[in-house]
Amino acid sequence: MESLAGILRTLILSKGFKQLEVLLLRIIHSVLRSALEQKKTESIKEFGPIDYDAPVKTENKTIGLGTKIGVGVAVLVFGLVFALGDFLPSGSDGPAEEATVVNKKLSEEEQNTLRARLKQYELTLSTAPKDSIALEGAAVTLFELGEYTRAASLLQDLAKEKPGDPDVFRLLGEIKYELKDYDGSAAAYRISAALSKNVDFEVLRGHANALLAAKKPDEAVQVLLASRAKLNSGKSSSVDIKVDGNGMEIESQEVDPIQVDLLLGKAYSDWGHVSDAVSVYDQLISSHPDDFRGYLAKGIILKENGNVGDAERMFIQARFFAPEKAKALVDRYARK
Structure with missing residues (x-):
């Protein structure tokens, strides 16, 4: 040989x-x-050998407005969002459907339970229209039922009673996005971010997506650059401590700098600044060479812009570093 x-x-x-x-x-x-x-x-x-089948204990935390998220659920949600391309460059001219909130279809029993709960809140509001607990409960219940217009109206009333609660404005941002009021969504997220001491990634992601949907990619880039600078300067810890409506301290989701960079690259891509997007992905690959997401994002944007050979090399790298469950995702984008 x-x-x-x-x-x-x-x-x-x-x-x-x-x-x-x-x-x-x-x-x-x-x-x-x-x-x-x-x-x-x-x-x-x-x-010793790792038991991958052993159950993983997760601790549920309440994150404002009655939302409970466990560690396992958070990982699942991120996997779903990423698989749908929320962080990846897109050549679409319109807001990506995958950027919206993914709602499961409620069973008849679940709907009946929610409507019964809603009646209780409405009964309280009929005698105490400014009751913040009832306003919050009714708004969240309507949101779960998909009745976004009514939920938005109640949240605006709740914001008057709890003007310092960032989660009120975060949920208002989500609802206004569902209603395709992208400017209103961005405004609500902006207030939520201002009320938070540190960078809350869910708020940042929602704010950026709302601005992109509103055809304001330049503003999305500025928001993301400012947040990234804040994270890098050490002014924001990885965990944001907040106070909920009951005066209890709660922790928000940990900020992953890779996700922030992926969002920034997507914003540059939507803005038409391809070279800036590629530069972001190059920096991401350089600082996190064993993370497949940077290679995948760069491969997608190179392929979209006709650089098929270099894109293929990025997909090869992405597939090599991707966890087993993500390899199919890489293959899907490589075949597009």
Whole structure:
């Protein structure tokens, strides 16, 4: 069999740079895979085998307005959102449907339960129209029922009673987005962000998506750049401590800087600043070389702009680093 040195010499002399590049990629992948396998073996020797089937305990936290999110649910939601392309560059001229809130279809029993609960809140409001607990409960219940117009009206009343509660404005931002009032949604998210001491990623994502839907990608970029600078400067911790309506301290979702960069790249892409988007993805790949999302996002935007060869190399890298359950996602975008 011809030696590796001989193959390389032949390719260089024949100017077979394309074949050489493919060969080098294969060598790199082989070395990386070998290193990963070695690290896995060493970890097993040191700590023992990992039981992947063991149940993971999750702690539920109440995050404003009666919303309970466990760690497992948060991971599932992020996986769903990412799979739908919320963080990825898109050539669409209109607001992405995947950026909206994903509501499950309620069963008849669930609807009846919610409507019974709503009647109780409405009974309270009939005698005490400014009761903040009843306003909050009715607004959230209407939101769950998909009655966004009525929910928005109650939330606006609630905002007058609780003007310092960021979650009131966060939910108002979500509802106005559902109503396709993108400017109103962005305004509500802006207030929510101003009321939070630190960067709340759900608010940031909602704010950016609302601005993109309102055809204001330049403003979305500025919001994301300011938030990223705040995170990088250390002015914002990874966890935002808030106070709910009952005076209890609660923690918001941890901010993942990779998600912020992906949103920034998407905003640049929607704005038509492709080179800036690619630059963001290059920085992301440089700072997180073992995370598949940067490669995937760059591959998508390169492919959209006709650079198929470089895009294919990004998809190869993305698939290599992607967890097993995400490989199908990479393949889906690679085939588009």
